[in-house]
Amino acid sequence: MAEPLTKLESSVYHYLLDFTAERTYQPSIRDIGKQFKIKSTKTVSDLLQSLAKKGFIERDPSRSRGVNLLGFGGALRTQPVPYYGKIHAGEPALLPEHRQGFITIDRRFVPSEDVFFLKVKGDSMVGKCINDGDYVMVNPRQDPRDNDVVAARLGEEATVKTFSHRSGSVVLEAANPADRDITVQPGMDFGVLGVVCGVFRPGFDANNGGNALQS
16 A cells, blocks of 8 residues: 655645645645745655655646646545555555546545545445445555455455454455355455445446446
8 A cells, every 4th residue: 555644744735735725726835834834945845755656746846836636626625535446466456557536525534645445346235335336435544353344355356345253264244145255265365455434425427437346
C-alpha cells in the first residue's frame, strides 16, 4: 500500500484542498509556508514533493502554484478517494494505472488519507447489507480482526468477505447461505487489502467499466 502521510503532510494536503475550494486558485509555496510557519521554501517544496510521491498531488516545479490536486471536486472540507477498477497480484496490489477515477467524500467520513474504493460484484455479502454494484470504502491502515468485513486479494482477484480464524487458518466467510466460505490454504497468493469502513450505493452507475470486487 502507499506510504501513509505524516501529520504535517496531512495538514498541508487538507490546506491545499480547502484553500483551493474557497478561493478557486491554489496557494503558493509562500502561502503554505506562512500558514504552517515554515520559513524555508525548500522545506515546503519537499513537503509537496512527498505528497506527489505518495500519489495525492501532481507537481509542475516551474510554477509557484503548479499543483494538481488529483480528483479535486471543488467543495470545501471534502476529499477525493480513488476508485480502482482492478488489482494486481502481489504487492503493491493497487497500481496507479488501475485507478479509474475518484469519488469525492465529506472528509468527516474518511478515516485516513489512503482509503480507496472498490466495486462489489455478486451477492455473497447481502447478509451484511453489501449488495451487487455497491462501492466499498477500504481502509488499508486498519488491522483486521475476527468478524471484520475485509477486502482481500486472491491472486489478481479481489473479494469482500468477513474475516475470521478457524483451527489456525484464515477463513473468509460469506454472508449468504448460497455461497461458500473460503479457507486460505498455505501457499495461496493471499493478502488483506484492508477493512471495509463504508459502503456507497449509487442510484445509477455512470461509469460501468472495469473489473469489480467479487463478493
